[in-house]
Amino acid sequence: xxxxxxxxxxxxxxxxxxxxxxxxxxxxxxxxxxxxxxxxxxxxxxxxxxxxxxxxxxxxxxxxxxxxxxxxxxxxxxxxxxxxxxxxxxxxxxxxxxxxxxxxxxxxxxxxxxxxxxxxxxxxxxxxxxxxxxxxxxxxxxxxxxxxxxxxxxxxxxxxxxxxxxxxxxxxxxxxxxxxxxxxxxxxxxxxxxxxxxxxxxxxxxxxxxxxxxxxxxxxxxxxxxxxxxxxxxxxxxxxxxxxxxxxxxxxxxxxxxxxxxxxxxxxxxxxxxxxxxxxxxxxxxxxxxxxxxxxxxxxxxxxxxxxxxx
Amino acid sequence: xxxxxxxxxxxxxxxxxxxxxxxxxxxxxxxxxxxxxxxxxxxxxxxxxxxxxxxxxxxxxxxxxxxxxxxxxxxxxxxxxxxxxxxxxxxxxxxxxxxxxxxxxxxxxxxxxxxxxxxxxxxxxxxxxxxxxxxxxxxxxxxxxxxxxxxxxxxxxxxxxxxxxxxxxxxxxxxxxxxxxxxxxxxxxxxxxxxxxxxxxxxxxxxxxxxxxxxxxxxxxxxxxxxxxxxxxxxxxxxxxxxxxxxxxxxxxxxxxxxxxxxxxxxxxxxxxxxxxxxxxxxxxxxxxxxxxxxxxxxxxxxxxxxxxxx
Numbered sequence: 001x002x003x004x005x006x007x008x009x010x011x012x013x014x015x016x017x018x019x020x021x022x023x024x025x026x027x028x029x030x031x032x033x034x035x036x037x038x039x040x041x042x043x044x045x046x047x048x049x050x051x052x053x054x055x056x057x058x059x060x061x062x063x064x065x066x067x068x069x070x071x072x073x074x075x076x077x078x079x080x081x082x083x084x085x086x087x088x089x090x091x092x093x094x095x096x097x098x099x100x101x102x103x104x105x106x107x108x109x110x111x112x113x114x115x116x117x118x119x120x121x122x123x124x125x126x127x128x129x130x131x132x133x134x135x136x137x138x139x140x141x142x143x144x145x146x147x148x149x150x151x152x153x154x155x156x157x158x159x160x161x162x163x164x165x166x167x168x169x170x171x172x173x174x175x176x177x178x179x180x181x182x183x184x185x186x187x188x189x190x191x192x193x194x195x196x197x198x199x200x201x202x203x204x205x206x207x208x209x210x211x212x213x214x215x216x217x218x219x220x221x222x223x224x225x226x227x228x229x230x231x232x233x234x235x236x237x238x239x240x241x242x243x244x245x246x247x248x249x250x251x252x253x254x255x256x257x258x259x260x261x262x263x264x265x266x267x268x269x270x271x272x273x274x275x276x277x278x279x280x281x282x283x284x285x286x287x288x289x290x291x292x293x294x295x296x297x298x299x300x301x302x303x304x305x306x307x308x309x310x311x
Numbered sequence: 312x313x314x315x316x317x318x319x320x321x322x323x324x325x326x327x328x329x330x331x332x333x334x335x336x337x338x339x340x341x342x343x344x345x346x347x348x349x350x351x352x353x354x355x356x357x358x359x360x361x362x363x364x365x366x367x368x369x370x371x372x373x374x375x376x377x378x379x380x381x382x383x384x385x386x387x388x389x390x391x392x393x394x395x396x397x398x399x400x401x402x403x404x405x406x407x408x409x410x411x412x413x414x415x416x417x418x419x420x421x422x423x424x425x426x427x428x429x430x431x432x433x434x435x436x437x438x439x440x441x442x443x444x445x446x447x448x449x450x451x452x453x454x455x456x457x458x459x460x461x462x463x464x465x466x467x468x469x470x471x472x473x474x475x476x477x478x479x480x481x482x483x484x485x486x487x488x489x490x491x492x493x494x495x496x497x498x499x500x501x502x503x504x505x506x507x508x509x510x511x512x513x514x515x516x517x518x519x520x521x522x523x524x525x526x527x528x529x530x531x532x533x534x535x536x537x538x539x540x541x542x543x544x545x546x547x548x549x550x551x552x553x554x555x556x557x558x559x560x561x562x563x564x565x566x567x568x569x570x571x572x573x574x575x576x577x578x579x580x581x582x583x584x585x586x587x588x589x590x591x592x593x594x595x596x597x598x599x600x601x602x603x604x605x606x607x608x609x610x611x612x613x614x615x616x617x618x619x620x621x622x
Contacts, residue, residue: 062451089367089439092465096440099464100414107411112583119575121567121584129407151408152463256432264430272423302600 001026001060002292003055006064007046010281014043017285034263041292044182046069052078058294062288064279066090066142067226068305069195071160082305083291085284091145094192097224097276098146101248102188103153104131105220110246110268124216129154132215135186136195137202138225139165139172140311146192158182163250183210188220194311195226203230208238217268218245225275229250236262250276312337312349314366315604317375318357321592322600324541326456328596333603347413352603357381358398363389373599373604375590377401378452378537379616380506382475393616394491394602396595401588402456405503406465408459408535408587413466413499416531417443421557421579435527440465443526446497448513450483451622457503469493494521506537514541519549529556529577535587538563547573561587565584 004015004027011029011279019027025178027116028034036054044051045064052058053076061082063071071077077184107126115122131263136143136152150157151169158171160182165172172184183189188212193199204222211219221244232253238244248270249263255274295301315326315338327514339345346432355362356375359378363369366389372444374382374395377595382388398603418437426433447454450472461468464478469482471493474485494500500522504510514534522530532555534541543564549555557579566585573578605612616622 068406093437093439096414096465100412100418100420100533103407103411104420107408107583109415109581111413112581115584116582119570122582123586123587125586126404126407128404149464152459154407193617232513259430264427270420270423271427272418272435275434275436278436283506 001029002041002043002049003034003039005031005044005047006247007044007048009045009064010251014281014284016288018043018089018283021289032229041295043288047071047074050078058213060291060301061253062291063305064284065278067194068311069226069228072305072307072310081271081301083119084305084311085279085302086303087279087283088143088286089280089283091141092140094102094277095145095149096200096226097272098190098192098222098252099153101270102134102150102155102220104270105215105222105246105248106155106186108216111140111217114265114267119224130156133158133212134188134190135160135182136170136190136192138191139167139194140194142224143192146190151165158185169175169250171254181208184212186211186219187215188222190222191229193225193278195228196310200228203235205231205234205238205243208234208243212256215245218242220246220248222248224250225228227255232261232263235269236266239266242270246270248272250274268307280288312339312345312348313352313354314345314485315340316353316358316362317356318359320356320375324597325592328592329354329600332596332600338601344508352606354599358382360386363387371602371612373602374616375595377590378392378505379622380537380539382620383618392612394612395614395616396589396590396598397452397614398594398598400591400594402452404588405453405535406456406460406568408561408583409503409533410460410464412533412535412581413445413461413501414464415581416499416526416557416559418464419527422528425490425555426577438526441467443467443498444469444496444523445499446471447481447501447503448472449502450478451505451609452526453502453535454501454503457501469496470603491521494518495524496525497530498526499533502536502540503537504540506539507621509621510541511539514546516542516545516549516554519554521543522555527555529553531555531557531559533559535561537568538566543572543574546580547577550577555579557581561585 004011015027015029037056040059043062058078058080059092061140063084066085088125133156136147136159139159147157147167160173164174246268249276250272313320326338326340330366348367350366353368354373369389369391372393377396379395447458447470450470458468458470458478458481471484475485497598544559559581561583562585
């Protein structure tokens with residue numbers, strides 16, 4: 001039996017699609033009458049503290065999100081394997097966001113917007129794409145896809161990851177000891193890291209000061225990963241004193257972003273309300289029904305979370 | 312002998328590079344001492360009314376611009392062949408601009424900017440790229456390159472041209488009789504047409520009303536071709552009454568855009584000062600020295616202007 005425990009999303013829609021995909025295999029929701037001992041699988045999003053209570057025969061936890069940083073902090077997480085959602089549609093949407101932000105900043109949108117406001121006609125020519133270095137932090141599925149879309153557009157792309165990964169046309173930097181070299185040649189920094197104790201707060205003043213200052217207005221950051229990666233006080237200060245030329249932020253330390261945040265009013269801060277990418281129930285039902293079928297058939301699982309590594 | 316007649320650009324820089332590329336073949340500028348009867352080639356940008364006076368042995372006119380609409384209106388244009396500049400670097404930069412504008416509007420920048428200004432957190436999800444139809448008007452070198460960059464990003468791309476042209480993954484529409492069908496399925500309209508009597512003023516209210524209204528906020532136009540293609544009064548009205556959701560304009564009926572233009576103050580109008588793409592002297596020197604070498608060797612010429620067609 002599969003139990004759904006999905007807060008803040010259309011749980012009924014997910015239930016309907018999963019039941020259709022799983023055929024006769026039973027799907028239940030919180031509040032339905034069922035014996036907790038019958039639950040073999042649980043699909044979760046923002047699980048409550050008692051979400052796993054009584055699930056004595058649980059075999060697998062399914063995470064609706066690709067990021068499991070919040071889930072790993074759950075106070076009563078059962079010691080069974082966890083599979084996270086890796087969703088082609090979500091990957092496409094995330095890359096849509098990243099490409100839109102990178103190309104917008106490459107074309108100096110903040111500068112032209114300021115000129116427009118002042119009714120100023122100044123023919124500043126943006127650099128060629130090849131002259132602009134995009135540095136991607138994190139080379140999971142999302143980082144790799146973003147890199148593979150930016151390279152054909154002509155950008156010079158480099159990436160920083162925990163372990164070496166070879167992507168054609170992308171210069172790789174690995175581990176703590178190569179971080180400064182990576183940052184020192186980056187004009188537009190894109191964060192797609194998992195949130196772990198090691199990466200918490202990585203978008204801070206010290207990091208911003210290490211970026212290359214070749215783009216008109218200053219270097220740019222794009223954060224589409226987690227609010228926990230960023231120090232918002234540092235970002236606000238860096239945007240105002242010119243350490244950064246612009247920032248695109250889809251995630252925040254507290255969400256929704258509090259109305260008294262100074263970020264709202266900063267013209268070169270591009271705020272979106274955590275909408276870069278979303279897990280869609282249609283692809284989700286296909287994905288998780290396949291995971292359950294594979295698990296029941298004793299086949300190897302993909303995208304299993306490594307609790308030590310944190311993702 | 313090659314004469315340079317380049318207004319408003321770094322003529323000395325072009326002269327230096329062309330002389331280096333042409334070796335012993337003489338290059339002169341306006342004001343240099345030379346016999347007009349010795350001039351075989353003239354490279355022009357914004358030629359004065361008397362630019363061609365006395366050039367009795369002129370064999371070829373070289374246009375520094377890719378667009379020759381202004382040049383064709385010159386009151387004393389000699390009846391010799393004209394070759395226009397088709398520049399890979401310029402093509403790349405034009406596609407940089409087009410991709411940046413298309414992706415920015417696909418990701419609903421106007422909407423999120425308005426929400427930010429109001430400190431509003433509303434989780435609106437942009438459509439998938441595949442659900443968004445980009446319609447390109449004009450399939451010359453620039454239109455083709457833009458299409459070939461947008462297709463791998465996942466957009467549904469269609470194009471409208473005077474004559475049929477096959478581009479993989481792009482639905483083609485041809486001629487006046489297919490224009491309405493083309494517009495009726497387009498969310499983001501990109502103009503890369505040559506400016507001719509037939510295309511003058513094509514970006515007008517009637518055209519805007521025929522676009523598909525599926526994108527949040529309304530359809531979008533991007534004009535990177537010529538100011539003569541657009542009716543700015545129609546654009547201002549369409550942006551204000553919701554016929555259009557946004558417009559990115561790099562060119563204007565009068566340039567520089569007059570300070571009293573209403574466009575400056577419209578938040579969903581994205582103005583850049585005719586900087587989408589520029590001809591670079593380095594690539595220009597390579598290109599035009601090759602044209603001259605080919606012509607002197609009796610080889611066939613490429614990118615020759617068809618005066619009847621207008622480009």
